[in-house]
Amino acid sequence: MQMTSLLKLTLVFTLCVILMGAYTRLSDAGLGCPDWPGCYGMIKVPTQSHELAKAQDSFPEHTVEPEKAWLEMIHRYIAGTLGLLVAFILFISFRRPDAPKKLPSFIALLILFQAALGMWTVTMKLMPVVVMSHLIGGFTLISLLWLLYLRTKPLRLPGGEPRLRKLAPYALFCLSLLVLQIILGGWTSSNYAALACTTLPICEGDWVSNLDPLHAFYPLHKTEGSYEFGILDYSSRMTIHVAHRFGAIITATALLWLVYCMIKFSHSQLLKRSAWVLLGLLCLQIALGISNVVLHLPLGIAVSHNAGAALLLLTLVFINYALWRKA
Template structure:
């Protein structure tokens, strides 16, 4: 049973990472407001593909909650009805949560796919929680954490809605990203704690403090990175897509701290790897850490020196979340190995 439960947890983890990837694509393409409402999209469960679907038309049925664009405002149908020969304002109310009233089919569907991945990940974590009930008698902590993940996903969905309603406020985007990493951490903990004891490494060298430091710096880098990304988004709005060579001119202080910290992060991870290799600690995931970190650095250099090659921003963000996940799991292994060594 525990083996099957662990498999479900791994599926949930993969789907959560798919949500992170989809979210990165949303940011790269500027599709965050592709769906101006939540959880529906322009009042539809399946979003429109043509602007004509969001325009008032005579002799047309509309459902309650359906949204159209009228005079650069969003108008919501107050009931089910068929339109007459002229626009009847009494049948509509102005959408008041924000005043963004634009339609771009590509942006809408990118954001919609992001939400679909979120729904799939939510179902996967719910399945995980239901499966965990069978472990209630033997491991109450795993059951508790599994249900905590479900509530975390619900909170994350609510955060997603607040991001839309705030017109992509930077602070809320950052909190949304950090919450995704918290959910990843909970699922990784569940996966680690259901791993057979015989498969866990043992060590006589305490690298836990260094791992905590490395992980903390990665989290700081992620937070700073979201702030830098918001600065870049603002520059894109100001200068346009064609002026990539100017996006980082007169950069904010977060960019320079982010760039400096990257050097410290690399050096500390190399120190960590040196200790693991020197003392033969058998923490094989350090190889993944070094691989992700290398590509992360390359993508960062590419954005700065080669004017944001296509996909580099998405790769940079996704790899940061993957790096966090592997480092966190490595920390769990080190903590477990330390306990095993002390008790042996």
């Protein structure tokens, strides 16, 4: 298999892992299997009566829910396949003298760390900082695989565009803003704060006087049991949600200016098309975010919001790659 074809397949699997992880989390199935890497001590979900009885005896503090357990195990199966694909990429990279070595090696290390985060997500009972780190690891992985794919393909851009050279640092700034917004989104989701505010544009009532940033963004809250469904009070969750909304406004404004500058100043049709793609994805992501609030977080829209963030990230990675190569 050619490296480019393998990378395309791996990118698809990575996106599937991200979306399946979001679906599992939003379905409250993050602890569908209370152990790792198996499920109730088995390599598959217990469904037969004797398997269910054995699982209940082994984990008496848990209620066996096969539907949620299957969501968790399907996520693990896809993630395991992704690990094999990354190992194959690393193998091919070291077999070919002209292939990059450092980036595939770092990606392989990252996938191992992701596996550890997946284990800690279960063993630490959905501790928010671990869940958020697992989410960010997935977005980092797909970005690095996309960058590796871009490095395997020639990128030809017309010269003589000095204004675009000045735009490259701003594009990097926009990428940094988007990363911070994704982190805020992960923190919102892992603390079950997505429905802390149910009105637009910011939040209901006297939200300003209820802000509690020190408690809301402290990463090491402790609890005796599970973190499932969140342990923070309303003020903390509302603060997280409000921060995510303000972050969305700031990020969207910055990205709109980037789109305007690329369309106005670039002579490259490739960059112009990238700007229009970025604009379309941004509008879609805003619409999905508003729909989450208005419709009270329907599962399909919430998962699509995760997909929109991933596609926005990949588009900005490409734009930065193109602009910095040109600069």
